Amino acid sequence: MFRIALTGLCALAVWLGFPDHSYISFADQFYLNFSWYALIGLVIGGWPLFEEAWESIRKRRMTMELSMGIAVLAAAYTGYFFVALIITFFVLIAEVLEGMTLERGRRAIRDLMALLPSEVQLRRDGQVVTAGIGEVTPGTLVVVAPGARVPVDGPVVSGNSFVDESRITGESMPVEKIAGSYAYAGTVNQSGAIEIRAERVGRATSYGQILETVEEAERSRAPVQRLADRLAGYIVYVALGFAAFEYWITGGDVNSTIAVIVVAGACGVAAGTPLAILGGIGRAAQMGAIIKGGVHLETLGKVDTVVLDKTGTLTFGRPEVSHVLPAEGITADELLRAAATAEALSEHPLGKAIIAEAASHGVTPLPVSGFSYEPGRGIKASDAEGAIYVGNAAWMTANGVGAVPEEGAFVGTRVFIAREGRLLGHVVVEDKVRPEARQAVEKLRGMNIDVQLLTGDTAQVARRVAADLGITAVEAGLLPTEKLQRIKAIKASGRTVAMVGDGVNDAPALATASVGIAMGSGTEVAREKADIVLLGNDLMRFAETVHLARRTRKIIWFNFAGTVTVDILGIAAAMAGWIGPVEAAMIHTGSELAFILNSARLVPGQTMANGFKSFGKSIQGWGSGSGAGLASKRPAAEHGPH
Numbered sequence: 001m002f003r004i005a006l007t008g009l010c011a012l013a014v015w016l017g018f019p020d021h022s023y024i025s026f027a028d029q030f031y032l033n034f035s036w037y038a039l040i041g042l043v044i045g046g047w048p049l050f051e052e053a054w055e056s057i058r059k060r061r062m063t064m065e066l067s068m069g070i071a072v073l074a075a076a077y078t079g080y081f082f083v084a085l086i087i088t089f090f091v092l093i094a095e096v097l098e099g100m101t102l103e104r105g106r107r108a109i110r111d112l113m114a115l116l117p118s119e120v121q122l123r124r125d126g127q128v129v130t131a132g133i134g135e136v137t138p139g140t141l142v143v144v145a146p147g148a149r150v151p152v153d154g155p156v157v158s159g160n161s162f163v164d165e166s167r168i169t170g171e172s173m174p175v176e177k178i179a180g181s182y183a184y185a186g187t188v189n190q191s192g193a194i195e196i197r198a199e200r201v202g203r204a205t206s207y208g209q210i211l212e213t214v215e216e217a218e219r220s221r222a223p224v225q226r227l228a229d230r231l232a233g234y235i236v237y238v239a240l241g242f243a244a245f246e247y248w249i250t251g252g253d254v255n256s257t258i259a260v261i262v263v264a265g266a267c268g269v270a271a272g273t274p275l276a277i278l279g280g281i282g283r284a285a286q287m288g289a290i291i292k293g294g295v296h297l298e299t300l301g302k303v304d305t306v307v308l309d310k311t312g313t314l315t316f317g318r319p320e321v322s323h324v325l326p327a328e329g330i331t332a333d334e335l336l337r338a339a340a341t342a343e344a345l346s347e348h349p350l351g352k353a354i355i356a357e358a359a360s361h362g363v364t365p366l367p368v369s370g371f372s373y374e375p376g377r378g379i380k381a382s383d384a385e386g387a388i389y390v391g392n393a394a395w396m397t398a399n400g401v402g403a404v405p406e407e408g409a410f411v412g413t414r415v416f417i418a419r420e421g422r423l424l425g426h427v428v429v430e431d432k433v434r435p436e437a438r439q440a441v442e443k444l445r446g447m448n449i450d451v452q453l454l455t456g457d458t459a460q461v462a463r464r465v466a467a468d469l470g471i472t473a474v475e476a477g478l479l480p481t482e483k484l485q486r487i488k489a490i491k492a493s494g495r496t497v498a499m500v501g502d503g504v505n506d507a508p509a510l511a512t513a514s515v516g517i518a519m520g521s522g523t524e525v526a527r528e529k530a531d532i533v534l535l536g537n538d539l540m541r542f543a544e545t546v547h548l549a550r551r552t553r554k555i556i557w558f559n560f561a562g563t564v565t566v567d568i569l570g571i572a573a574a575m576a577g578w579i580g581p582v583e584a585a586m587i588h589t590g591s592e593l594a595f596i597l598n599s600a601r602l603v604p605g606q607t608m609a610n611g612f613k614s615f616g617k618s619i620q621g622w623g624s625g626s627g628a629g630l631a632s633k634r635p636a637a638e639h640g641p642h
């Protein structure tokens, strides 16, 4: 601030002292214009600029600071102290305003993630005690009073309440929590006290993961960011090249030469691109999609094909056994016992359904001695009586079980149970389609995205679900490796494909897709392999994230195109002599601020109007009231991300 004022004052002094210097020769002008305050203003005001320019020379990088430094020195050297000072003045102002926008953007995202409580209430030996968050470990019982923020992830064990989860899932309606519901750190308890058994603490919580991703995203660089830096470098070369040309054809006209150098700005893309990506990641996090790096946001913006898995993604993945069909001479309980015994260690939704069904019949599984899972087919487990096979028809055939019964009238996934080559019967399992899936598919379609369904389930079940959702491209009966092959084939045809899945069987496909998305309820390995993790299971959030990614890309490309256009027009105008160095400096700083503000629109809770408002405030802070008019232009209707 002091530097800016000093530079401005010095420029003013030079201007007042020598208002007209157009018809004096170079040498005379140098001595006429020279004054101690001009020198002081330049050295002190220009110091940060020269420092950065020198840094660029040492690192052999073409930067904006370098070209501006050259322009300032050239102006001073040829005696145009006023010009040198005024360019410095604008550079300093731009730097402060840009720094403020970027800082505000980062802060807005951090504010989103206001810190977790440092003190918590624990239940210890039946007593509620206050303790530091550091004392909470998985298993600890945490009591959350109404109005307090939930400090851990974990299931609710007692009490009931409504919790505001908007910070975590983007869902604006409070969600009811009763014993058995899952509570997330960072959400706010609204009505009653609840007791939670801590499962994940600190950085391991969903909330901690959001923080980590945003921090990671700040450090990582998306390819488009490198492109932005390269573009900025090229613009400097081009500007210097044209400046040399201008100097030559005008026979050494310093004014227009300097104007050419000064007019070409590129900080709008160099600083605006990372800000846009950061803003996009922050906004996605607020909507409940954790993007693990800028590159994935960029890729998602290019996606033209979305592949969806069925179980757990389009359906609840909480299937229920609808029919138990034992073979001749076997009772339903015997069938369920064998099935539940085999599935005891299974993570598969079908396995869980079977165990639940067995339990509801009072059937308990027997101890198992061996367990192996063949993704996409079924499992093999051994109990005291020998091996049990549970899985689809192909799995039965593969394990020497004779023909399975014809498909009955029941619609659902059939799971067969066999013991040592003998079929004990099968169960039919039904899963419900998620209501929001239909809407999400529609929205994706509306964005001109090709939507496909790939599943390990049978064609009959797959077709029914697809018909329900309006999906026409369906492939069923796929093994995990076949899912992966399909993704590879889609990619090879030149498409950018997003795969959404949840299961162990989806993990290879998730890792292979251009961008992999795991459902919140997905298995650990799916969440690990995915590039984007949804916090909830709402596919609509995914569709919205795709929309956001496209918007981010548009803003970035608009800034690219705008920067190049302004620079070309500016260089042409400067070469024609229509604008002088002072106008050039104004165009340079003005345009890049506009592009940075354009990016700032993506930052959560920030709009273009808000951006102007903050500038209004900061300008007011300097003693001028000019910002108030801009601030009042804020549109009446402002929408958050949903």
Ligand SMILES: Nc1ncnc2c1ncn2[C@@H]1O[C@H](COP(=O)(O)OP(=O)(O)OP(=O)(O)O)[C@@H](O)[C@H]1O
Pocket (backbone or CB within 6 Å): 309, 310, 311, 312, 343, 346, 348, 350, 351, 375, 376, 377, 378, 379, 390, 391, 392, 393, 413, 414, 415, 454, 455, 456, 457, 458, 478, 479, 480, 503, 505
């Ligand atoms: N643990 C299991 N218990 C019983 N059957 C299984 C098990 N795992 C797989 N299967 C059988 O293999 C088929 C394919 O399984 P996979 O996990 O690949 O797909 P899915 O869960 O049916 O559907 P999606 O591919 O849409 O997630 C299942 O439909 C089921 O018949």
Ligand SMILES: [Zn+2]
Pocket (backbone or CB within 6 Å): 064, 094, 265, 266, 267, 268, 588, 589, 592
């Ligand atoms: Zn600049």
